[in-house]
Amino acid sequence: xxxxxxxxxxxxxxxxxxxxxxxxxxxxxxxxxxxxxxxxxxxxxxxxxxxxxxxxxxxxxxxxxxxxxxxxxxxxxxxxxxxxxxxxxxxxxxxxxxxxxxxxxxxxxxxxxxxxxxxxxxxxxxxxxxxxxxxxxxxxxxxxxxxxxxxxxxxxxxxxxxxxxxxxxxxxxxxxxxxxxxxxxxxxxxxxxxxxxxxxxxxxxxxxxxxxxxxxxxxxxxxxxxxxxxxxxxxxxxxxxxxxxxxxxxxxxxxxxxxxxxxxxxxxxxxxxxxxxxxxxxxxxxxxxxxxxxxxxxxxxxxxxxxxxxxxxxxxxxxxxxxxxxxxxxxxxxxxxxxxxxxxxxxxxxxxxxxxxxxxxxxxxxxxxxxxxxxxxxxxxxxxxxxxxxxxxxxxxxxxxxxxx
Numbered sequence: 001x002x003x004x005x006x007x008x009x010x011x012x013x014x015x016x017x018x019x020x021x022x023x024x025x026x027x028x029x030x031x032x033x034x035x036x037x038x039x040x041x042x043x044x045x046x047x048x049x050x051x052x053x054x055x056x057x058x059x060x061x062x063x064x065x066x067x068x069x070x071x072x073x074x075x076x077x078x079x080x081x082x083x084x085x086x087x088x089x090x091x092x093x094x095x096x097x098x099x100x101x102x103x104x105x106x107x108x109x110x111x112x113x114x115x116x117x118x119x120x121x122x123x124x125x126x127x128x129x130x131x132x133x134x135x136x137x138x139x140x141x142x143x144x145x146x147x148x149x150x151x152x153x154x155x156x157x158x159x160x161x162x163x164x165x166x167x168x169x170x171x172x173x174x175x176x177x178x179x180x181x182x183x184x185x186x187x188x189x190x191x192x193x194x195x196x197x198x199x200x201x202x203x204x205x206x207x208x209x210x211x212x213x214x215x216x217x218x219x220x221x222x223x224x225x226x227x228x229x230x231x232x233x234x235x236x237x238x239x240x241x242x243x244x245x246x247x248x249x250x251x252x253x254x255x256x257x258x259x260x261x262x263x264x265x266x267x268x269x270x271x272x273x274x275x276x277x278x279x280x281x282x283x284x285x286x287x288x289x290x291x292x293x294x295x296x297x298x299x300x301x302x303x304x305x306x307x308x309x310x311x312x313x314x315x316x317x318x319x320x321x322x323x324x325x326x327x328x329x330x331x332x333x334x335x336x337x338x339x340x341x342x343x344x345x346x347x348x349x350x351x352x353x354x355x356x357x358x359x360x361x362x363x364x365x366x367x368x369x370x371x372x373x374x375x376x377x378x379x380x381x382x383x384x385x386x387x388x389x390x391x392x393x394x395x396x397x398x399x400x401x402x403x404x405x
Contacts, residue, residue, distance in 0.1 A: 028079055031072045035064055039289040043281075054386050057285045061292015073293045081357035084290045085241040088251025088352060089258075090283030092209070093237075095151055096259020097273050099165050110169055117173040120321055121147040127313040128373075132306035137190040138370055144181040145354065145374060146314055147174040150345035150381070152252055163342040168256075171349065175202060178353075182360075192363040201358065205250040209257025212240065217262060229275065248358040252349060288382070291351050295379060304369040311376045318344050318385075347382025350374065 039060040046056030064071045074080045125143030128134050134142075149170035179199035185191045216236070237255075244251055262272065300307075323341050354360050354374050364370055 028077065031077050032083075035060065035072050035289050035293070036286070038064060039285050043285060051387050053281065054284070054288055055383055057288040058292040058382050061289040062295060062297070063292075064289075065293025066296035067292075067298065072290075077293075080290065080294075081245050082241050084287065084294075084357060085244050085251040086237055087283045087287035087290060088356075089237045089241055089244075089255035091152055091287050091348070092252040092255025092257075093233075093259040093262075094273075094276065094280055094283070095164065096256045096261075097263045099168060099260060099263050109166065113166060113169040114173045116322070117147050117149075117170050117177065120317060121174075121177050123321065124313060124317050127317065128310050131313060132309040132369075134306065134310070134369070137185050137188070140181050140185065141191075141364060141370060142310065142314070142373055144174070144178040145350060146317065146377065147177055148346045148349055148353075149174060149343050150347070150349070150385070151256075152348035167343045170343065171346075175199075179203070182363075192365075195360070195363040198358075198360060198363060201248055202250055202253060202353070205244070205253040206257045208249060209254035210261055212236075212254070213258035213261030216258070229272070245357060250352055250356065250358065252352050287348070291348065291382075294355060295351075295375065297375075297379070299375060300372055304372055306369060307372050307376070310369065310373045311380070314373065314377045315380060341388060344385040344388070345381050347378045347380075347386070350381065351378050354378070 039057045042056030042060040042063075043053035044056070046059070047053050061072075062068055065073045066075075070076070077083070121143045124146040125139045128142050129136060129139035149167040151164055151167040151171055179196075179202075182191065182195040182199050186193065186195045216232075240254070241251065243249075244254060322343055352359065354364075355378070361371065361374075
């Protein structure tokens with residue numbers, strides 16, 4: 001009840017705060033403060049309802065953003081791209097830190113994830129082409145985006161780190177599929193020129209993050225004093241976010257690569273994880289709240305012809321092939337049969353790749369059926385799949401990634 005009262009009070013303050021036609025030097029502070037307070041309150045309400053805090057954070061953005069009161073958003077907040085990129089870097093960094101590297105290479109895990117990714121791509125592409133009678137180029141793009149996995153869901157937990165490794169492998173194969181699809185479509189002049197270069201920027205973001213992580217590791221930053229580590233990381237990520245905004249690169253892949261490089265040094269990465277543990281939810285809260293402010297649900301009306309058939313395919317295919325299928329082929333009952341549910345939420349990665357400051361929407365278009373389908377996928381994946389994953393995937397591995405893979 002207390003959280004509900006606080007949330008209602010902050011919403012009133014946000015609504016009756018500075019108006020957009022009355023420019024003030026304090027607008028940015030007001031908007032960020034209102035967004036942070038509402039997101040924190042909504043996150044507590046979601047947890048009280050036995051839902052992930054992520055659901056509340058995203059709902060706060062929807063209420064204050066383009067879909068609701070329109071207090072905060074890309075159009076009203078000048079620093080929105082830099083703030084989203086900064087939060088995305090921290091999110092990717094923490095996810096990368098929590099990845100468990102297998103002590104021995106096992107080819108079965110990557111092969112299984114590659115086959116599962118290709119299967120979802122093929123089934124989704126064929127289904128939307130047949131059910132909604134879409135042209136093949138639109139169907140291929142929807143299928144390639146639907147093949148993404150969900151590594152960036154919430155604050156990583158130790159008992160879910162094996163699912164994290166699997167989802168990262170799957171997302172890598174999905175990015176290969178998406179890059180190939182864009183190259184073919186651009187060659188046929190079915191997407192705007194530059195789509196292939198955009199795919200190259202996604203891979204360049206990973207390379208840049210790896211170089212940054214290696215540089216920080218070589219200078220011994222992660223072995224220094226705690227105050228120095230936090231200060232340098234915050235300042236370094238802020239400068240990196242500004243550079244990403246200028247160069248057109250992605251935050252989640254870049255931060256992920258920084259974390260993966262550091263995570264390969266187990267003792268040092270464990271120290272960093274423990275140091276950042278208490279503040280770990282903050283960048284996740286900021287990222288998903290800012291993500292919610294940019295999502296405009298009004299764009300779903302009026303719905304394009306075939307939208308609901310496509311939406312049904314985008315929900316049914318991952319549920320059947322990633323959520324329920326492991327129960328059929330996994331030999332023993334228990335955690336392995338439920339690990340697929342933890343791999344479903346892909347809303348964060350899909351949002352940045354399509355709707356982010358340098359998203360694919362500028363080449364594929366946000367209007368029409370494609371834009372509406374991706375919007376439905378982002379919202380449903382971030383809200384519903386993120387809520388179902390902890391419930392249906394409870395009891396996942398206890399830290400043995402080789403067994404889970």
